[in-house]
Amino acid sequence: MNEIIWPQDYLPGFTDNFASNEVIVAGISAAQIWPLLSHPSLWPTYYANSANARFYDCKGPELAEGVGFYFETFGFPVEARCTEFVAPKEGQPGRVAWHGWAGEEGADDRLDVHHAWLIEDLPQSRVRILTQETQKGKPAQALAQTKPNPMINGHQQWLDGLVSAVREANR
Template sequence: MHAILWPDDYLPGTTENFVSNEVIVDGLSALEVWPWLSEAQRWPDYYENSADIVFHDGEGPALFAGRRFAFSTFGFPVEAQVTEYVEPALGMPGRVAWHGWAGDGEEHLDVHHAWLVEDLSGGRVRILTQEVQKGKPATVLAKTRPNPMLNGHQDWLDGLVGAARRSRQV
């Protein structure tokens, strides 16, 4: 199985907060899941913690390397830029990652959120999402129980799988 590719400044274990969520499900392919992840304006359809998605260049809804966008999540308005974008292909995982930031001064939050979607043997797909965070809000989030990032990202994964499954039935 493949791993997330991390920029040196955002290596897990070197930041204030890190969360990792993963699902492996049968009956779906990476190509069936990908549109639900790569088109940010679809996120609120299956993940209630995502809202107010805006593309700065007026285009959309697809993400691509370098694309700037904004959205709200976990009570934070986040500015973001896609740093990695590779669609899934035969034998290769799909990858999308963005650098995001919110707040100023003591309330500044700096994040790198990455996704990996890959086909596995036996008609299974693996979806991995990981996020590192820097800043005082990240320190608070890391100590909060239950962990809102861990639980929120699990909701995102579950919603993503559900949306892909429902689209097969149409």
């Protein structure tokens, strides 16, 4: 199976917090998942922890590499820039990632993240959806100590919502 491609400054194990969630399900494909993930305005339709997505510079509605956007999650207003965007196709996983930040650079409340997704078709009509996030800053340190981990739980809700939304659309 494939893995997330990490920028050196956000390599898991060397940041303040790391979350990894994955599901493998039968009966849906990467092509069905992709539109729901690549359009931030759709996130709140299946993931309640996302709100108010918008693009900058007349871009959108779909993410693209280098495009700036904004959304709110986990109580944070997140400014973001898409750093990787590869749609899935036969024999190639879909990849989308962004650098997101909240707070002023250098401030105690500054949070920087790299959030990446990998969507790949597997044999026997299965799909694998992997999302991982690394975080830096004092808010990330606090999140890492919180039990249960809100990042793990929140991202699992995002994965479950994606799967449920595709299954609903297939009915």
